[in-house]
Amino acid sequence: MLASSVVVMRFGATIATLREAALMLRAADEQGPSTDTARALVAARNAIDAALADTLASVSARRDFEVEGASAMTAWARRELRISSGETWRLVRAAETMDALPSVREAAEHGQVSGEHVDALTYSRRHVGETRTVEAERWLLDVALTCEPKDLRDVARELRVAIHPDELEQAWIKGMAKRDIRITTVPEGWHLSGFLDVATGAKLKAILDSLSVPREADDQRTAAERRIEGLSQLLDSVLENGLPSDKGVRPQMTVLVDAETLSAALDRQPFAPGPSPEAATPAAELVGFGPISAGLLAQLNCCADFTPVLIDRNKPDADTGHVLDVGRTQRLATKKQRRAVLVRQGFQCANPGCKRTHLEIHHVTWWSHGGHTNVDELVGYCTGCHHLIHAGLLTVEKIGTELVTRHPTGRLNTTLPRTQLRQQAWERRMTCSTALPRAG
Numbered sequence: 001m002l003a004s005s006v007v008v009m010r011f012g013a014t015i016a017t018l019r020e021a022a023l024m025l026r027a028a029d030e031q032g033p034s035t036d037t038a039r040a041l042v043a044a045r046n047a048i049d050a051a052l053a054d055t056l057a058s059v060s061a062r063r064d065f066e067v068e069g070a071s072a073m074t075a076w077a078r079r080e081l082r083i084s085s086g087e088t089w090r091l092v093r094a095a096e097t098m099d100a101l102p103s104v105r106e107a108a109e110h111g112q113v114s115g116e117h118v119d120a121l122t123y124s125r126r127h128v129g130e131t132r133t134v135e136a137e138r139w140l141l142d143v144a145l146t147c148e149p150k151d152l153r154d155v156a157r158e159l160r161v162a163i164h165p166d167e168l169e170q171a172w173i174k175g176m177a178k179r180d181i182r183i184t185t186v187p188e189g190w191h192l193s194g195f196l197d198v199a200t201g202a203k204l205k206a207i208l209d210s211l212s213v214p215r216e217a218d219d220q221r222t223a224a225e226r227r228i229e230g231l232s233q234l235l236d237s238v239l240e241n242g243l244p245s246d247k248g249v250r251p252q253m254t255v256l257v258d259a260e261t262l263s264a265a266l267d268r269q270p271f272a273p274g275p276s277p278e279a280a281t282p283a284a285e286l287v288g289f290g291p292i293s294a295g296l297l298a299q300l301n302c303c304a305d306f307t308p309v310l311i312d313r314n315k316p317d318a319d320t321g322h323v324l325d326v327g328r329t330q331r332l333a334t335k336k337q338r339r340a341v342l343v344r345q346g347f348q349c350a351n352p353g354c355k356r357t358h359l360e361i362h363h364v365t366w367w368s369h370g371g372h373t374n375v376d377e378l379v380g381y382c383t384g385c386h387h388l389i390h391a392g393l394l395t396v397e398k399i400g401t402e403l404v405t406r407h408p409t410g411r412l413n414t415t416l417p418r419t420q421l422r423q424q425a426w427e428r429r430m431t432c433s434t435a436l437p438r439a440g
Helices: 002-010 012-031 035-062 064-068 073-081 085-100 102-109 115-127 130-135 137-146 149-163 165-178 198-211 223-242 259-267 294-301 335-344 383-390 418-435
Strands: 180-186 189-195 359-363 378-382 395-399 402-406 412-415
Touching: 012 035, 012 102, 035 064, 035 073, 035 085, 035 102, 035 115, 064 073, 073 085, 085 102, 085 115, 085 130, 102 115, 102 137, 115 130, 115 137, 115 149, 130 137, 137 149, 149 165, 198 223, 259 294, 335 359, 335 378, 359 383, 378 383
Parallel strands: none
Antiparallel strands: 180 189, 359 378, 395 402, 402 412
16 A cells, blocks of 8 residues: 555656646547647656656666566566667666756656656766756756757757866867768668768768758758758769869779670660569679669769770780870870779779779889880789889789789789679679579
């Protein structure tokens, strides 16, 4: 009986708030929902969040989850309540905040402030300090009662800066040390991850905010669609005009594709039934990503420039490069030669195992030793590997159509031209698909 009375006293305000919401729902069932119904439902939700926070904190403190065969609070909550570990501990911390701030608890139990408001005050307790947050409880609650949770968190951040000004400088220095950005390939596209410092992040946010604004009254795109499409247009503009060239070649997105594959993709009808053109021809390759579909190839073709490279698969040693050869008349590679070398190597360093893409053009037979500036005698190396060659720690020689790299140990690494590697990979894929038993 005593335990029952304690429960009523602890959740009395919550029960009263729920009863009021129930009355509003009965009225709405008869007369239709109204603004008062919405207010009552939000208050009920806030009160329930407060009661759930108190309950989970009690279960955690008394380790009641062990009685039901769970080794940890989070494991029990995931199994029985289907809520994540993060949400579980957020609620437990919210109960601790309401214990420290009695007036906030009262407001939460009556549904006047949300769980997000309490989370903002949890942030204040952690970063501003327990004592200072308790001292500021009255006016922080005033903010919570009249503003959104974001506004309350902003006030807590300003309070943190006012009380701990040195932390702002330390946070900036820490953020500068963490800054990084990675973009990696996944089957569906690219995954972007990393951390931006304050200034760089603000610049990116300003751009994305601007790109996400609807440009027309009937613009039905979602904000995500507007951001992505706007960012794509921005990148197009930068690649066309906004980046410096590298040895005469501007940074750009490159697709390697056989003429047959391109023709098949362009002739294909959208969403046409039947086998994909890739089944009969080598797939196009987006450099840095990998094979792409015929549909994407056709889309990229709409605004692409073409650099034809003649390849005779039946005569790999055929002399087809006269237009790119300048012999001894010029020492440095021309723009067309550099472009041909980069395409041949897949825009990566020719030293096996090195994936760097900022390349310098090297004569297989050194220019100073009588070499010629012909495309089949040029190879691209990154700055580091190029240095190793001139330091005598790495050598390269041309044997037929192959480039053979020799290390001081005598070990040989053979690097076939990129076009031959792509052709061999396609032939292996076609052989495997032919050998597989067909359904039906």
